[in-house]
Amino acid sequence: MKNLKLKAARAGKDMSQQQLADAVGVSRQTINAIEKGDYNPTIRLCIAICRALDRTLDELFWEE
Amino acid sequence: MKNLKLKAARAGKDMSQQQLADAVGVSRQTINAIEKGDYNPTIRLCIAICRALDRTLDELFWEE
DNA sequence: ACAAAATGTCAAGTATATTTTACTAATTAT
DNA sequence: ATAATTAGTAAAATATACTTGACATTTTGT
Numbered sequence: 562m563k564n565l566k567l568k569a570a571r572a573g574k575d576m577s578q579q580q581l582a583d584a585v586g587v588s589r590q591t592i593n594a595i596e597k598g599d600y601n602p603t604i605r606l607c608i609a610i611c612r613a614l615d616r617t618l619d620e621l622f623w624e625e
Numbered sequence: 626m627k628n629l630k631l632k633a634a635r636a637g638k639d640m641s642q643q644q645l646a647d648a649v650g651v652s653r654q655t656i657n658a659i660e661k662g663d664y665n666p667t668i669r670l671c672i673a674i675c676r677a678l679d680r681t682l683d684e685l686f687w688e689e
Numbered sequence: 690a691c692a693a694a695a696t697g698t699c700a701a702g703t704a705t706a707t708t709t710t711a712c713t714a715a716t717t718a719t
Numbered sequence: 720a721t722a723a724t725t726a727g728t729a730a731a732a733t734a735t736a737c738t739t740g741a742c743a744t745t746t747t748g749t
Contacts, residue, residue: 593696
C-alpha cells in the first residue's frame with residue numbers, strides 16, 4: 562500500500578526523493594520503493610526518515 | 626542498545642518471548658535479538674509487535 | 690516546444706534480517 | 720532438590736532489504 566503520508570511530508574519539506582535519500586544514506590530507488598509501498602524498510606531507516614522530515618514513526622508509518 | 630520498553634510491555638501482558646514470537650509469526654530468537662537490541666527489525670514486524678502488545682510505534686521504538 | 694529535473698520501474702548483485710538447530714544459564718513451580 | 724519453563728547466545732542456511740546501473744515517463748521551468 563502506498564505511503565502517501567511520507568510523500569506528503571517530503572513535499573512539505575520541499576525535498577526530492579534524491580535529497581531525502583542522501584539525507585538518510587540510502588539510494589533514491591529505496592525511497593521510491595517505500596513511497597510506492599511495495600516493501601518493508603527496516604526500523605532504523607524509518608527512524609532516519611522521520612528525523613529528516615521532523616515527524617515521528619506514528620505520524621509516517623502507523624496505520625489504523 | 627537494549628529495547629527495555631518492549632521487554633516491559635511484554636511483561637505487562639504476561640507473555641513469554643515464545644508467545645510473542647508466535648503471536649507475530651517470527652522465531653523466539655528474533656524477539657530475543659530485538660529486545661537485546663543488537664539489530665534492526667523491519668517496520669512490519671515492529672507494527673505486528675505493537676499490535677500484539679497494544680502499543681504504538683512511538684511507544685516501543687522511538688528514541689529521543 | 691524544448692530542456693532539465695524528478696519520478697517510476699526493472700534486473701542482477703550485495704548486505705543483512707530471520708530461521709533452524711542446538712546448547713547453556715537462569716527462573717519458577719512442585 | 721529437582722523438573723520444567725524461560726531466557727541468552729551462536730553458527731550455518733535462507734529470505735529479503737537495499738544497491739547499482741540503466742532506461743522510460745512525467746513534471747517543471749524557460
